[in-house]
Amino acid sequence: MRISRRNILRGTAALTLAGAVPVRVLSAAPPAEAITPELIAAARKEGKVSYYTSVDLAMAERISKMFEQRFPGISVRVERTGAERVFQRIGQEYSSRIHAVDVVNSSDAAHFIVWKRNGWLAPYVPEDVAKFYSAEHKDADGQFAGFRLMLSVIGYNTAQVKPEDAPKSHADLLDPKWKGKMVKGHPGYSGTIMTATQQLVRDLGWPYFEKLAQQSIMQVQSAADTPKKIALGERAIQVDGNEYNLLLLKESGQPVEPVYASEGTPQVIGPNGVFKNAPNPNAARLFQNWSFSAECQQLIIDVAALRSLHPQAKEKPGRKPLKEIKTLKEDAAAVEKQGDEIKKRYSQLFKV
Amino acid sequence: MTIAVPAELADRRTFKFDMTWPVMFGFMAVLCVLIVLPISWLVYYSLTAVDPVTQARSFTLDQFRTLFSDPEFVDPLITTVIIAVSSSIACCVIAAPMGWLVARTDMPMTRTIRALVTASFVTPPFLGAVAWEILAAPNSGLLNKLFRLVTGAPQDEHLLNIYSLPGLIFVIACYTFPYVFVLIANALDRIPSDLEDASAMLGGTAWDTARRITVPLALPALLAGALIAFLQAMILFGSPAILALPAGFHTMTTKIWSLFQYPPKPELAAAASLPLLVLTVILLRGQAMILGRKGYTVVGGKGAEPRLIKLGWWLVPAALFVTIVLMLPVFLPYFALFNAAFSPIATTLVTPFNATMHNIYFTFFELSSTKVALKNTFLLGAMSATIGTLLALVISYLTARQAVRGHRVLAFLATAPIAIPGIVLGVGLFLSYTRPPLVLYGTLWILLIAYITIELPAAYQQLQSAFKSVHPELEEASRMLGASRLRALRDVTAPLLRTSVLATWCFIFVSTIRELSAAVMLFTSETKVVSVLIFDLKESGDLGAISVLGISMLVLTFIVVVGVSRIPGFGAGTRLRNT
Numbered sequence: 048m049r050i051s052r053r054n055i056l057r058g059t060a061a062l063t064l065a066g067a068v069p070v071r072v073l074s075a076a077p078p079a080e081a082i083t084p085e086l087i088a089a090a091r092k093e094g095k096v097s098y099y100t101s102v103d104l105a106m107a108e109r110i111s112k113m114f115e116q117r118f119p120g121i122s123v124r125v126e127r128t129g130a131e132r133v134f135q136r137i138g139q140e141y142s143s144r145i146h147a148v149d150v151v152n153s154s155d156a157a158h159f160i161v162w163k164r165n166g167w168l169a170p171y172v173p174e175d176v177a178k179f180y181s182a183e184h185k186d187a188d189g190q191f192a193g194f195r196l197m198l199s200v201i202g203y204n205t206a207q208v209k210p211e212d213a214p215k216s217h218a219d220l221l222d223p224k225w226k227g228k229m230v231k232g233h234p235g236y237s238g239t240i241m242t243a244t245q246q247l248v249r250d251l252g253w254p255y256f257e258k259l260a261q262q263s264i265m266q267v268q269s270a271a272d273t274p275k276k277i278a279l280g281e282r283a284i285q286v287d288g289n290e291y292n293l294l295l296l297k298e299s300g301q302p303v304e305p306v307y308a309s310e311g312t313p314q315v316i317g318p319n320g321v322f323k324n325a326p327n328p329n330a331a332r333l334f335q336n337w338s339f340s341a342e343c344q345q346l347i348i349d350v351a352a353l354r355s356l357h358p359q360a361k362e363k364p365g366r367k368p369l370k371e372i373k374t375l376k377e378d379a380a381a382v383e384k385q386g387d388e389i390k391k392r393y394s395q396l397f398k399v
Numbered sequence: 400m401t402i403a404v405p406a407e408l409a410d411r412r413t414f415k416f417d418m419t420w421p422v423m424f425g426f427m428a429v430l431c432v433l434i435v436l437p438i439s440w441l442v443y444y445s446l447t448a449v450d451p452v453t454q455a456r457s458f459t460l461d462q463f464r465t466l467f468s469d470p471e472f473v474d475p476l477i478t479t480v481i482i483a484v485s486s487s488i489a490c491c492v493i494a495a496p497m498g499w500l501v502a503r504t505d506m507p508m509t510r511t512i513r514a515l516v517t518a519s520f521v522t523p524p525f526l527g528a529v530a531w532e533i534l535a536a537p538n539s540g541l542l543n544k545l546f547r548l549v550t551g552a553p554q555d556e557h558l559l560n561i562y563s564l565p566g567l568i569f570v571i572a573c574y575t576f577p578y579v580f581v582l583i584a585n586a587l588d589r590i591p592s593d594l595e596d597a598s599a600m601l602g603g604t605a606w607d608t609a610r611r612i613t614v615p616l617a618l619p620a621l622l623a624g625a626l627i628a629f630l631q632a633m634i635l636f637g638s639p640a641i642l643a644l645p646a647g648f649h650t651m652t653t654k655i656w657s658l659f660q661y662p663p664k665p666e667l668a669a670a671a672s673l674p675l676l677v678l679t680v681i682l683l684r685g686q687a688m689i690l691g692r693k694g695y696t697v698v699g700g701k702g703a704e705p706r707l708i709k710l711g712w713w714l715v716p717a718a719l720f721v722t723i724v725l726m727l728p729v730f731l732p733y734f735a736l737f738n739a740a741f742s743p744i745a746t747t748l749v750t751p752f753n754a755t756m757h758n759i760y761f762t763f764f765e766l767s768s769t770k771v772a773l774k775n776t777f778l779l780g781a782m783s784a785t786i787g788t789l790l791a792l793v794i795s796y797l798t799a800r801q802a803v804r805g806h807r808v809l810a811f812l813a814t815a816p817i818a819i820p821g822i823v824l825g826v827g828l829f830l831s832y833t834r835p836p837l838v839l840y841g842t843l844w845i846l847l848i849a850y851i852t853i854e855l856p857a858a859y860q861q862l863q864s865a866f867k868s869v870h871p872e873l874e875e876a877s878r879m880l881g882a883s884r885l886r887a888l889r890d891v892t893a894p895l896l897r898t899s900v901l902a903t904w905c906f907i908f909v910s911t912i913r914e915l916s917a918a919v920m921l922f923t924s925e926t927k928v929v930s931v932l933i934f935d936l937k938e939s940g941d942l943g944a945i946s947v948l949g950i951s952m953l954v955l956t957f958i959v960v961v962g963v964s965r966i967p968g969f970g971a972g973t974r975l976r977n978t
Contacts, residue, residue, distance in 0.1 A: 097924060104939055108765040125767045126924040128935050135661040140923055143833040145841035147924050207554060228555070233644070235660055236938065265562065267646050272940035279746050281539040301744070387662055395471070399644050 076189030077170045079177030082336050089329035090121045096330035098123050099137065100152040101130035101238055102195065102317065103292055106351035113346055114337060121330050124163035130155040130238025130317075141167065149331035152194055154270070154317040155238025157386060159191045162320065169323040173336035175357065177236040180339070184316065191320035191381050194338055195347055196354040198290040198374065199232075199243035199313045201306040202274060207283040208265070209262045210217075216309040217251060220286055222258065229264040230276045231286040233388045233399070236268035243287055243313030244389055245382045246375040249312065253392065260284065260396040278303050287313070291352035294366060307372050314374040316356070338389040423805060426794060430812035433852045438676075438819070439807040444669035444830055462670035465772070472671060473601060475649040475876060481632040482568055482650060489572040490579045490628040493724055495621055500717050505707045511719060512744055513584070519728035520577035521956060523913035525637030526949040527574045529937060530732030531810055532641065533739055535559040535566065539746040562719050563644040573728040575631045579624030586591070587613070594774035604706075605903030614699030626686050630679055634820030637930075652822045652916060659920065669902060672823035675771060679818040736946040745942035758943030762951075772932040775954065776912055779843060779928065783850035784908040788900060790851065793857035796888070799866035800874075810863075817856035824849055825920030826953025843922045854907040861906065865899035866892075903961045912956055 080086075090096075093274045100107045111123030123378040129213040130153045134362075135146055136337065153159070162168050176185055178191045185192035201220065203213045214220050232240040261379065265282055267273060273288030278301040290312075293305050319338050330342065337343050344357035352361070354369055362368050445463070448457040466472045499508045519527075534542050535558040546558040562568055592615060598608040636652040643653050651671060658668040710717055739745040739752045762769055794813045798806040816824070828849055832839035839845040869892055877887040915930040923933045929952050936945045 099924070103934070104941060104944075105761065105765070108761075108767060111767065112765060123767060124771075124924070127939070129938060131661055132938075135659070135663065136924075138661065139659075139663070140841065143838060143840045145923060147841070235657070264647075266647060267940070268646055272938065275940035275942075276539075279536075281536050281541040281746075355554060394540045398474075398647050399649060 052097075058140045058190045059280060074187040074189070075170065076172055079172045079174050080332070080336065081174040081339075082333060086329060086333050086336070087118060090118065090327070090333040091099075093327040093330045094120060095124060096149045096327050096334045097126060098150050098152070098334065099126045099133050099148045101128065101133050101154045102152060102351070102353075103127075103289065106291070106347075106353070108361045109350050110338075110343070110347065113343070114334060117337065118333065121333070123334070129236035130158065131234075131236050131241060134158045134161075134238075138387075141165075146322070146326055148322050149325040149327050150321055150334050152317055152319045152338075153238050154197065154315055155241050155382065155386075156316055156318055156377070157185070157242075157383035158238070159318050159320055160379060160383045162322075163188070163190050164316050167322055167324070169321045169325065169328070169331075170336060171332055173339045175336075175339045175341065179341075180356060181359050186318075191318040192339060193316040193356045194319035195317045195351075196356055196369070197239060197317060198307075198354070198372065199239050199270060199315060200285075200290045200293060201308055202277055202278055202285040202288060202293045202303055203306065204277045204283050205302040205304050207280060210304070213306060214284065214305070214308075215306065216253065216308070217247065220284070221255075221262070225262060225284055229262060229286050229323050230265040230267060230282040230284070230285040230288075231259075231289055232270040233266055233268050233397075234275050234393050237270040238317070239270035239289060239315045240287055241386060241389070242315045242377060242379075242382055244393065245378065245385060246313045247381055248385075248389060249378070249381070250375060256393070256396055260398075264397070265268065266397055266399050274303060291354075294352040298365075305367075307367065309373070311373045311375040314354075314377050315380075316377055416438050422793075423797065423809060424879070426790075426797070427805075427809060427812065429790075430809070430815075433848060434812060434815050437831045438826060440830035441669045441672055441676075441823065441827045444666050447672055448666055460787050462666050464673070465667065466670050472654065474878070475651050476565070476674065477887060479646055479651040480638075481564070482571060482977055483629045486575060486632040487625050487629040488740075489568065489620060490576040491625050494576045494579035494624060495583055497721060497724055498580050499617075500710075500721060502584045502587035503708055504710050504717070506710060506714070506717060511955040512725070515725050515729050516577050517726075519574060520581075521909050521913070522574060522636055522728065522732070523637060523933075523949075523952075524571070524574040524597070525641055525915055525930065525933060525937075526642040526736070526945075527728060527732055528570050528638040529933075529942065529945050529949070530735045531561050531566075531573075532733055533735040533745050533942060535561040537562065538660060538744070541738070541746060541748070542731075544746070562642060564646065564648070567639060567642045567646065568632075569727075570633055570642060571632045572628075574638070575635075576630045578631060578971055579621075579625045582620045582624040582627070583617060585720075586617050588733075589759055590616045606677070613796065617798075620687060623686060626682055630682065630817075633678065634675060634916070636822050636919065637934075640915075640919075640934065643757040652820070655822050656919065659826075665826070668826050669830070672826055675823055676802065676818060679820065680720065683818060696922050732971070733950075736950055739942050739946035740950060742943070742965075745946070758947045762944045762947040768932050769948070772927045772929045773952075773955070775846075775926060776841060776929040776952070777959070779846055780849060780908045780911040780956075780959075782847055783854060783911045784904045786847070787851045787854050787858050787907045788862075788904045791855060791862045792900065795859055795863040795866050796892075799863050801872060809922045810859075813859040814856045816852045819852070821853055821914060821916030822900070822920060823848075824852060825917035828917070829920050837873045840921065841926065845921050846918060846926060846928070849921055850911045850914060853914065853917060855912050857910070858903045858907055861903050862899060864895070865896050869895045901964055901966075905963060908959065908963075909956060912952065 064332065098107070098111060101383055104125070107125045107127050111125050115121065133151065133153055134155065137151065140147055157169070163186065172189040178193055190233070191292040201214055214222070214225070234241040234244045265276070267276060270287065270289045270291050273285040274292040274296055276282055277285050278296045290305055293303055296303050319335055321331045323337045339357065341357055341359040344355040344360040346354055347353040347362055348363055352366070401437050420545070437610065446458060446460070448459045448461060449456055500506045501512055524659050534540050536562040537543060538554070540559065540561065542559055543557045546552065547554070547556065550891065561570065594612050594616070598612050603611065603646050603825065606934065636656065638655065639650040643650055649657065650673070655668050655671050658664045658671065740758055742749045743753055743755050747753065791813070794809055796811040828845055832845050839848070873891050874887045877891045878884065915934060918928050918931050919934060922928060929948060933945050933948055936948070
């Protein structure tokens with residue numbers, strides 16, 4: 048059988064795209080590809096894939112263990128750090144011609160705009176992305192798509208704060224009674240916080256942050272750290288941080304509770320992409336493809352408490368459904384343009 | 400060599416000239432590459448900027464203007480000086496009486512005390528900082544919880560706040576005081592009691608003797624200790640990186656590191672590195688000027704055992720003092736780490752009901768970087784220790800025996816890296832080796848170069864003083880009896896030196912493993928080391944995994960050090976005392 052399924056698929060996809068959806072002809076996206084036995088065999092020959100990600104370490108390792116179980120013989124090396132540091136790391140490595148990264152996941156979607164502009168990403172469209180993902184959640188040229196949706200939420204320690212006293216909005220955080228009792232992530236290190244800060248600066252303005260900076264806030268780097276700090280009881284309130292970490296801590300019995308602010312909760316989409324110069328190109332494509340399957344997307348909901356953009360993935364009962372939450376609109380292009388300025392101004396305000 | 404001996408007898412100078420010049424030039428070249436190259440790049444970058452249009456580099460003083468006018472840089476500079484001065488004073492205040500108690504009094508268990516001080520030296524400062532976070536974070540810290548339990552104070556009151564300037568100074572002092580302690584204790588060990596006896600015989604009281612003999616003789620060591628503590632505190636990256644951000648300020652090292660975050664500003668980082676470098680050079684010159692003129696050296700094997708002062712009833716407060724001092728860098732932090740390793744949540748006390756193996760399972764079976772990082776760390780540790788010791792051995796032989804002309808240059812080059820803080824060296828090496836012809840970034844070689852460069856001065860100084868302690872007359876006797884230079888070295892000098900060589904090896908090994916500041920600038924995902932992995936885990940607040948990793952790293956270090964000192968033929972019973 049020299050005529051592989053992939054080729055047929057490629058042909059049919061091209062036909063459908065050309066015929067049915069004329070707009071798509073303008074896009075440079077390659078035809079969608081399924082996980083074929085050939086791809087698995089080629090990936091297995093490479094035997095490994097390196098996954099740079101900013102998702103919380105335990106989640107990242109769990110996702111990669113699932114992949115390793117699903118495709119034995121391919122080991123995943125997770126390189127986890129804050130999105131802004133992932134971005135810096137890849138930039139630093141690429142400028143020294145070190146091509147170590149296969150697949151990347153970042154909580155700062157703006158990074159993909161830069162990587163795409165640099166021509167570093169490989170066009171590759173997994174089957175499910177073509178079939179199920181809406182146009183706003185994937186790159187028109189097929190270089191990346193939204194792997195996970197997160198919220199950056201306010202949260203509190205229920206042992207220290209009664210539900211009726213808990214803040215209901217971002218404005219409530221400016222109340223002097225919370226002075227010295229809050230912990231916050233840093234947009235210079237965390238992509239989630241960066242993306243969220245851009246939305247809050249746009250909707251609430253810098254005066255909000257100027258007042259917030261007067262609240263003697265404990266500053267940590269990662270959006271994954273703030274929920275852990277309030278679970279420890281080190282601070283009563285988190286100003287921002289990953290909803291998924293908070294939900295997992297809550298479900299494991301820790302005294303924490305998320306707050307969906309009345310002004311709206313910042314929404315952060317973390318895309319996935321494959322690098323053109325990936326050292327393990329087939330394993331990278333297999334990992335990317337599987338990442339967007341209904342199976343993996345259900346896993347990230349069930350195991351990691353993330354939210355999915357795959358319409359077939361079901362939300363877990365007991366967690367507040369996304370459609371009931373008022374969210375702020377994400378704007379990756381604006382983050383890309385304003386990011387450096389936001390970091391600079393933020394460090395001036397918060398002194399770190 | 401059998402042919403060389405008559406030639407040597409005929410004309411020693413020709414022999415020396417032939418053999419040693421290439422050797423020395425070789426070593427000088429190696430040292431130049433190690434030191435001069437990164438520093439040159441630093442200076443070049445600090446004084447130039449890229450024109451955004453033409454992409455050409457042109458001369459500018461903008462970086463230095465920013466550095467000395469922008470509060471964003473002036474504040475960290477001031478903070479750094481405050482930290483360095485305070486922790487240096489704190490170290491001396493603690494280490495001097497403790498060194499005296501251990502070396503000059505009949506205090507029991509002095510070997511255990513010295514071993515425990517060594518344990519605090521082996522503890523990486525960043526790990527100590529994480530442990531102290533678990534102990535003394537204002538709300539969740541174990542000690543603050545205990546305080547509230549005992550006093551019934553409300554939730555938002557606390558006894559200690561580690562996220563503060565004094566908190567940071569305290570943690571830095573905890574892991575810097577071993578340097579001062581070892582220097583002072585060794586100096587006091589070596590002051591021969593005949594001088595004190597003489598003072599007593601001439602009618603001096605114990606107080607007179609202390610004031611006029613012991614203290615002046617120990618003063619250079621104290622001064623050297625204060626200086627080392629100052630330098631260590633100034634260039635330290637690990638503890639500030641963990642505590643300064645939550646406390647809401649930057650030190651120079653964390654600032655330099657943050658300049659490499661996106662968008663990277665290597666020019667500013669290079670400029671910000673230079674004040675650290677200049678300050679270090681000035682301080683070392685100052686020390687040399689103060690100590691250099693005075694003939695303080697009383698080192699010699701001839702003196703009798705130092706006379707031990709009987710403590711009597713003073714033993715109780717003395718023992719209490721030593722126990723408290725050892726609690727702070729050793730007992731309490733290790734308790735905190737062990738607790739966090741087995742606890743579901745780091746700041747909850749472990750009980751048989753809530754104990755968990757989850758952190759251990761996670762670290763060794765889920766965390767995919769653990770194996771790579773452990774492998775890299777121990778490989779680099781062993782290689783740096785071996786190459787560094789050999790390099791230091793040859794250089795110190797050449798300089799101690801003045802075997803070649805120009806040995807002073809060699810000695811200077813081998814000592815020079817002491818003036819280069821790890822993070823500065825990291826920046827310099829990054830600038831040097833990310834461009835052709837030598838793209839070493841991304842390989843273990845760049846880390847190896849960094850580690851050897853950083854550890855060379857200490858290794859050289861140890862071995863140099865070891866060589867000096869072996870009088871050349873022993874070698875000369877051997878050579879008069881017909882042995883060649885190499886044979887004399889092998890049969891006479893080497894056996895006398897093996898304890899020092901071993902101690903140096905262990906010192907470099909341990910220092911490499913606790914190194915973070917250069918590694919954090921130079922690692923890539925494939926060349927990650929344990930210190931960087933712990934640093935990454937800290938970012939996302941995974942305290943349990945940090946504890947497991949930190950404890951395993953220390954256990955492995957301990958096994959290696961003990962194993963090496965047991966190598967047959969090498970001096971058994973080598974301790975890190977000389978470090």
